[in-house]
Amino acid sequence: MAGDTRIWTPIDYDAVGKQSDCLRLPHSSDLSAYGWIPIPLVCIKNGDGPTALLIAGNHGDEYEGQIALSNLARETQLQQVSGRLLILPALNFPAVVAGRRVSPLDEGNLNRSFPGNAAGSPTEMIAHYVCEVLIPMADVVVDLHSGGRSLHYVTSALVRPGRTSDEHEKLLRLMRLFGAPISFVSDGTGGGGLTTLAAAAQERGALALTTELGGGATLSREGLALAEAGLKRLLKDQGILRDVAVEPASPTRFMTVKGHSAFVYARDRGIFEPAADIGEEVESGQIAGRIHFPDLPTREPETLFFESSGLVACRRAPSLTDRGDCLFKLMADIDVSSDRALHA
Template sequence: MSTFETHSNPAVVPPARKPGWTSIDFEAPGIQSDFARVPYSSDSSAYGWIPVPMICFNSGRGGPTALLTAGTHGDEYEGQIALRKLVCELKNCELRGRVIILPALNQPAVKAGRRNSPLDGGNLNRLFPGSLHGGPTAVIAHFVANELFPLADVVIDLHSGGTSLDYTPMALAYPGRDASEEESIRRLLKSFAAPYSATTGGSGGGNGTTLYAAAEQQGIPAITTELGGGPTLSKIGLAIAETGLRRVLRDYEIANLGNVFEAPHTSFMRFLDRDGDIYAPRDGLFEPFVKAGDKVTIGQKAGKIHRLDDALTPPVELTFEGSGIVAFTRFPTLTATGDALFGLMIEQEDHNP
């Protein structure tokens, strides 16, 4: 039986000077379910707001807070489903801390099944720490960075390759601003225990404008994931998300959900970024010779681009300029100049036992 009572207050008056608001009292014990309400004036609703689902589990006993998000990109499904399943488990679990869950963070993009918001074209994971003066996507980022980050002791933002990429399952994190933060982040990576754990500076995409980068800048241990690819669901990626979340909640003494395997080995990696990435040099049909997770060497043939407009012209051959493990490949066959086709990573020494 659950040790909590569920509360919801649909009659909410927005606080003054806050562009986003919720009825949830994060300090109150119990289970509360509501929305982060993000004002959005549209042709069909002059004074409407975007409902971003949010659930808070609070033991009322103090203890750490885990902030868990998914649906930052609407076409990435492993994290969205893992968090919905976790909500059902937490309803019947005795907590010692607090868990705040947003399983569809960019709700407009989730409903549309798109990476970016159909409302303003905003890529939520390129808009942190957010703004009060941008579109609704920037306001969602502002709400997370200013209202939720101050509550959190640990942050996990679950991603996958989405429509355009196929990723080998991994967790990623910024390295931390000092040795103490680095140790805290590596502890979180080891607890989640994806097959690969990569530290990154964000040069492959996002730089400091991602959710987990913004959390790091507030001194919060934060990781993100890549758990599959394509506009579908990876059973392997979903299982990694479920077990990783359970293990983190146990290891940080927030909740013990049972059926938690001890952390398997995670290989610490670093991305070669632009030194190892291959981008499409022209429009065409992409024929890869390797898949995500394969080991490759310098000079190895990576694939071909077949021209659409001239079948007599030989295809463009692609060659790896670095050695390592293929972190991702492009998922769709149809490609355009500048599309990311391959990314490489290499092993780094795990200097924290």
């Protein structure tokens, strides 16, 4: 399958050394018939050992991971590495340049496009290359996200449920090492399900960790600091950066998202007035917010309620909202010492 990809790079993944170049994504346009779009890539390989695939910019309007990986790529020297680091701080480069969640080339949402298509749209070609070339080299995959333009998120890490109890325990251990204040097990409800990078990595046998480091298309200092420290802890544990100095991980709170009742959606177009903040504990039946209608000033605002209890994991960032927009997502505590966590 690797031979089917239309993306190419001068980087030799098996060569010892620190290489910095890019993937070439073919794209033919009015002004560039045989052109390509760069996707920045750093490969650092030194001797035998595991491979870590580190990605940010899967969505272009999420910034903590882009900076954290750029810093790591710049600071890491060849002699520090045992094994291989593959660093892509701007995977969906067209979206990164545009500051958008989706690609301006094809309106593709990369984290809803896996496993991709070698002969498809630009976004599908990127997803296919990641699935068929990069992930098969990796023992562990970290995909750094935040809430982007539309959501403010609690600083957190997440994994998909392990397919076996052994795999699940390894994933929980990754979250403990990463050290986010909140770690949650997600089955993709409300998101991409099996079409995400994490799902593709798991399908191909790699351990995959995702994050939510902030939101609102701004930069969270807390999220950036967590990304940098958490990555170093994971890489040291994997034996890839053995001599790097790390701070101990803080305790993490294990949670999950329990189905569609954990979400609050807008039912009409208007101005959203939230009644809860991220990180707040709320109860079923509590007022979540109101939708106001400035075009109909005598119309009463629509009041929305939480259907379940839990911690507010994310809240819509823009005040203007439309029918179907996600306003809130809640998380509930889980007992990771039991099998319930596996099937959450």
